[in-house]
Amino acid sequence: MTKQYDTIIIGAGHNGLVCAAYLAKKGQKVLLLEAADTLGGLASTREFHPGFKASVAHTINQFSSKIVGDLNLAAYGFKSGKPMQSVGLSEDGQHVSIANGKVTGVGQSDIDAFARYTKMMQRYAKAMAGFSLQTIPPIGNNSFSEVLTFAKMGLKIRGLGREDMRELLRIISLPARDLMDENFDNPILKAMLSWDGLIGSKMAPRSPNNTVLMMLFRMIGEHRGAHALPVGGMDGLINALSNALTSSGAEIRTSAPVGQVLVNRSKNGLSAVGVILQNGEEFKAQRIVSAVDPKQTFLDLVGVDNLEIEFTNRINRLRSDGYVAKLHLALDGLPDFNGINIPNERMIIAPEMDAIEFAFDDAKYGEASSEPVMEVMLPSLRDQSLAPEGKHVLSAHIMYVPYNRKGGWTKKAKDQLAKNAIKTLSQYAPGIEKQIAHAELLTPADIAESHLVTGGHWHHGEFALDQMMMMRPTYEAAQYKTPIPGLYLASAGCHPGGGIMGGPGHNAAHEILK
């Protein structure tokens, strides 16, 4: 009665889509099950007000060109957009801009330093780029191929040469603040450069850990760190992926939330053999890939009774509280940003690193910052279908907004946060508050609910030294296989992590097809 698939993939975020597309392309019979009625997960475009649409993730800066090529996405309508400028806003309109690897709006010494700094970072990013599309072997196995992988990684870094390598090792775990202070003078430039090392993490400029790695990780894309939007917006990518996989014969079901991974228990042990939807419908397959975050996968869908005790506790301990909120504004007209003609670039509102630090201080103690720092875009300027004619959508990432607010996310607290964010915006775009037809604020707690991501976390789990590479999400599940035969992971919660890049989906498919 039930149809037998080769692979069932749970979750049609971009990673689920990428994984499905690779498997279907190899001839596997694939079923992709998505809880929402749209595809793309955090990158899905959803209507938040009649006629106005937005996606939680609003730019792309690291989607893998290898995946674009492998899956022939161009043939399915994917066209990567031109790189955007990043603009560090100044209240008086004296903005700092970065475009084509050059900075303007700062003094000559910063211009020179930026050229040097960028070159150096580009070399490091290049040396590390390969790791992201590669399974990182577990420690201590010492099989030939695994030792070889480590050796190759080592060689790549050695290939940087002695000077560069020393410098990389010196700065690798530096707080953003130290790195910026060493190199630059302009406070806006420092704040906007550290932004890409921080956003999505529970870290601020003074936190040592993986800020520099994060910056490098975000520089491995086609535009070497510059952000872009594909033609047709986020949907340009998501539609190309879904077209690619349906044309290889894969089936997609939306509004199909999975309630349980079906684990067969016999004297031969455990194996994942299917899924049961929340409505009771059952599907069988040879293997199950979960492109849902690891915590939900194991604790909710698999269940602890099928897991080992220490493993369970490691999964439970994963740090996965999100700190980025989303603000979507439906605007009656184009807002007027001081000193900007058409606000169609990526704008950062953080006048100095301390502004970011202080916003973090509030969040660390369970409060949303009263002076939030933000990354702002008007996606409707690049994709007219997102708003009715003449109207616009403003999309903003707000840092830092704790998933776990002290006292909970009451309506009052949410209203206050939205008010604070809009007030900040109006300092740079006076009068914007009068243009707002509707405001949607998604705290991490809201995102957890609306997008089914634990903690509403950007990376499905903190992307930091303790949860990286062969530790991501935790050992015994870091090579996309899990302790349960037949069950694989493929979401941002796996190496190489989150952001719209496709690495986890690609690597999981590679392990399955091995």
Add this chain to the structure above:
Amino acid sequence: MSKIKDPFAGERLKETPFHPRQSALNLRNAWSSWNGYLFADCYYEAEYEYFCIRNQCGTYDITPMQKYEISGADAEAMLNRMVTRDISKLRKNRVTYVCWCTDEGRMIDDGTIFMLTCGSPSLAWLRKSSFGYKDVTIKDLSDTVAALSFQGPTSCEVLKKMGLSKIDTLKPFGIKHFKFKGGKLMVSRTGFTGDLGYELWIDPKLALDLWDALYAAGEDFGIQPYGETATNMARLEAGFIMPEMEFNEALKTIHFQHDQTPLELDLGWLVDFKKPHFNGRNALLREKEKGTEYMLTKLDIQGNKPAEESFLYSDKACTKQIGYVTSAMWSPVVKANIALAMIKTKHLDGDIWAEINYVKELRQLSKMAKCTVMKKPFWAPARAKATPPGPY
């Protein structure tokens, strides 16, 4: 008399509810500690107490043993994942001996399930094990249940005389409940001596009453308290393992694989691979397929010098070391020089020699003794398993 605050209050060992009687009998004042309780090594002389266990009967205070009550709809599922044996078949009023392992199959501890008892505090592990189960409650009963192990060939007779009706119909690993002085007395036919014996579980308030009733009934049956040293002798004859002797609790082991697996400890019979899932199953299955590196082995050793802490070799010339002795003694009942030893599995079929170091009037001496592998426990009298056990 003014009350002076004890500056060491928190450091002092707790006294068990049986302490007033036991301290009166502890002629040697030979105390050590177990899980924070004052605990007798021996009362008068270990050998003497040992002979009580083997020829008459004796009590051993197991109050310090850790006891947990695990309840709720998911309690069985939780425990069944935690322990290597299948406890879904465990019937009411039965006790089962179990062990539990880390994810890597290294043994954390062993214990019995009726309530869960074990040698070391395990609350943290139980909590970890219960995470994710909706309906499980774990209660630490360690300080709220007093317990006496009552072992020896006359033990059944004494309980009968004490008025525990039909105690002789209680099967090994069975449990019976009795009314006692307005309270409840639970008796399980369990123990750590390999002989006929029982364990008595009671509200601490009734502990001294129980003691008095038992000692009154046992007067003509040679009842005596015994301590840790005698226990250790008896359990070795029975072939039972002891933490920090045969195994190092995995959660306390620092060095890689300086702990053991149940398979290495010859507890393979406790590991039920037919059970689809339990903690450590994958690792243990891999070990089973590969074969264990070491195997806990019973040895009968030439001569009469206990092979304590001896190294074992495959030849008399000591060219190849193949293992080490974990516990050893001259066994009076078996009249043999016995030991438990960890021996490299692949050498089990060859010659085994023990290098025994001993002291003779302050001279350090050493000799080589040939060892024979024993399959059965050294001491396993028929009465230990018989129901009724028969009069003695």
